Amino acid sequence: MTPDTRIEATVTRRGFNTASPLPLILTVAATLPRAAVAATAPEGGASTRREVIKQRLPGEPQRDITLVEVTYPPGSGSPPHMHANGVMAFVVSGAIRSKVGDGPEQTFHAGDAWWEPVGAVHRVSRNASSTQAATLLAIYIAPAGAGPADLMKPM
Structure with a gap:
């Protein structure tokens, strides 16, 4: 299976705001030290x-963009x-199995990304x-001041 057929596009290029933070996000992700990230993973423990980084975005309503590294x-x-x-997710290293909503379970590898729509169950x-x-x-874009419990809610 080629990378193009493995991941379904959920956002079209035309529909994505040209002033989006995507170039910034990909730059940050590309500069993360991959060897150091893999080396800091706890042995056999929890994630x-x-x-x-957390940054206030310009405009109204007030929103923050927050990048959270999950190992x-x-x-x-x-x-x-x-x-x-x-939330948007970008795999920095390794491979992640993911199933969002009623969609298929998929494996994403370093360099792959996906989108989880508002309210979807991961x-x-x-x-x-x-x-x-x-x-x-x-990568979260949420109302200003949203904390960790607002960004990820256990089921």
């Missing part, structure tokens, strides 16, 4: 979340959850490997 040790994952404001989010850590960057 870790680290806020990389899954080998064989670990997150319980089912939802994102009230939607049923599966886990490291696809039992031997190597995996890291993703979760």
Whole structure:
């Protein structure tokens, strides 16, 4: 299966705002030290979340963009959850198994990305490997001042 057929596009280029923060997000993700990220994954424990940056966006209504690094040790994952404001995910290293809503379970590799719509249930989010850590960057655009509990709500 080629990368083009593996990932379904949920946002068209035409529909994506040309003033989007996507170039900034991809630049930040590309500059993360991949070897260091993999080396800091906890052995056999739970996933870790680290806020990389939070920035107020211009305009009304007031919104923040928040980038959160999520590291899954080998064989670990997150319980089912939802994102009230939607979220974009970018795999920095390793491979992530993901199932959003009633869609198919898919494997995303370093360099792949996907979108989780507002209110969608993220049923599966886990490291696809039992031997190597995996890291993703979760990108949230949410109302100003939204905290971690607002960004990710366990089911």
